[in-house]
Amino acid sequence: MITKTGIYVHIPFCESKCFYCNFVSGNYSDKIKEKYIQTLFNEIETIKDKRTIYSIFIGGGTPSVLNSRLIVNLLEKIRSNFNISKNAEITIECNPNSLNYQKLKAYKKAGINRISIGIQSLDDGVLKLIGRRHNKSRAIQAIKMAKDVGFNNINVDLLIGITKNKTIDGDVLFLKKLGVTHISAYMLILEKDTALFEKVKNGTVKLLSEDESIEQYNEYLKTLRKYGFKRYEISNFCLKGCECKHNINYWECGEYYGFGVSAHSYIDGVRYFNSNNILEYIENFNNKTYEKLTDKEKIEELLMLGLRMTKGVKLTSLNQLGYRILENKNALKMLSLNLIKTNTQRLYITYKNFGIENQIILKLI
Numbered sequence: 110m111i112t113k114t115g116i117y118v119h120i121p122f123c124e125s126k127c128f129y130c131n132f133v134s135g136n137y138s139d140k141i142k143e144k145y146i147q148t149l150f151n152e153i154e155t156i157k158d159k160r161t162i163y164s165i166f167i168g169g170g171t172p173s174v175l176n177s178r179l180i181v182n183l184l185e186k187i188r189s190n191f192n193i194s195k196n197a198e199i200t201i202e203c204n205p206n207s208l209n210y211q212k213l214k215a216y217k218k219a220g221i222n223r224i225s226i227g228i229q230s231l232d233d234g235v236l237k238l239i240g241r242r243h244n245k246s247r248a249i250q251a252i253k254m255a256k257d258v259g260f261n262n263i264n265v266d267l268l269i270g271i272t273k274n275k276t277i278d279g280d281v282l283f284l285k286k287l288g289v290t291h292i293s294a295y296m297l298i299l300e301k302d303t304a305l306f307e308k309v310k311n312g313t314v315k316l317l318s319e320d321e322s323i324e325q326y327n328e329y330l331k332t333l334r335k336y337g338f339k340r341y342e343i344s345n346f347c348l349k350g351c352e353c354k355h356n357i358n359y360w361e362c363g364e365y366y367g368f369g370v371s372a373h374s375y376i377d378g379v380r381y382f383n384s385n386n387i388l389e390y391i392e393n394f395n396n397k398t399y400e401k402l403t404d405k406e407k408i409e410e411l412l413m414l415g416l417r418m419t420k421g422v423k424l425t426s427l428n429q430l431g432y433r434i435l436e437n438k439n440a441l442k443m444l445s446l447n448l449i450k451t452n453t454q455r456l457y458i459t460y461k462n463f464g465i466e467n468q469i470i471l472k473l474i
């Protein structure tokens with residue numbers, strides 16, 4: 110069932126905290142950064158594994174805030190410890206403010222072949238409202254620089270559901286013309302413990318209502334499709350052949366090593382994860398939490414993650430774990446209502462029912 114292995118490296122550093130974000134990330138001193146990177150290298154060295162790695166994702170946080178020399182060293186360390194496939198997809202998450210030609214050239218030379226830039230919006234008012242440090246022109250410049258340096262696989266992250274946007278069509282077309290090949294369009298989650306949550310609570314910020322957000326999302330769906338960005342996962346859209354291999358491996362419940370604070374790994378049916386606290390991680394990266402998944406839990410994961418993708422989940426993977434779709438009453442009912450479908454290989458949610466994917470998945474579990 111499991112075919113490919115990926116590596117995720119978490120870089121928890123950002124220049125400042127965006128108002129909406131509760132990822133494990135923040136602004137730390139150079140001393141902490143140094144200690145963290147050293148710990149990361151030590152953690153990577155502990156794994157002696159001969160299996161081939163098909164994708165590497167350096168995420169965060171904002172890895173591009175680091176000196177590019179550290180990213181180059183990090184990739185050298187990974188290469189010296191693992192067998193990396195010649196065609197591996199290697200992604201780095203960046204934000205527009207911290208990118209420049211020198212860093213991008215160093216990334217390219219080190220074998221990074223996919224750039225993911227958090228632009229969030231092309232509206233300066235929105236960027237300010239959500240506490241981003243960059244503006245529209247910096248976002249455009251960052252994409253142009255990545256293209257100039259020769260990156261042909263460029264993702265941008267967008268946030269949906271903040272304020273009204275009358276320029277969705279123009280924005281998507283513009284991004285395509287700039288050379289963007291992949292768009293992650295995330296519906297804003299108003300997380301507790303964020304500055305935005307407080308601002309909404311005390312009335313200083315008013316976000317779109319749920320209905321307005323859904324309407325905006327549908328407008329994005331229509332427009333992305335119009336310009337050739339095919340939806341292949343709930344929030345992910347790309348031009349032909351530009352799907353993110355690393356994320357597809359997660360959604361297919363493939364194996365991955367995770368390094369760094371809060372990073373999760375899933376190897377040989379065992380999931381384990383590091384502390385969410387950077388100081389605890391630095392103090393003892395070996396202090397991991399282990400969870401061996403039962404077959405029932407594996408089935409739940411396959412359904413919950415696999416059905417996020419438009420192509421759905423492999424029937425053979427479900428069968429191997431003893432889940433028979435035709436023996437599940439709820440599944441039969443949903444098949445008859447065309448909410449889900451099967452082909453010879455997969456079970457998938459029909460396109461127009463993606464808005465209620467959570468209810469469908471819960472009924473299948």
Ligand SMILES: C[S@@+](CC[C@H](N)C(=O)[O-])C[C@H]1O[C@@H](n2cnc3c(N)ncnc32)[C@H](O)[C@@H]1O
Pocket residue numbers: 123129130131132169170171202203204205226227228229266267268295296297298299300
């Ligand atoms: C971990 S960030 C990495 C990118 C980079 N640090 C940046 O922000 O430019 C990945 C993406 O998660 C998304 N994200 C963060 N917080 C979110 C929230 N509360 N709701 C929806 N998406 C969120 C943003 O679109 C962000 O670009």
Ligand code: SF4
Pocket residue numbers: 122123124125126127130131132134169170171204227
């Ligand atoms: S959205 Fe990105 S840049 Fe902003 S705080 Fe979160 S990880 Fe950092």
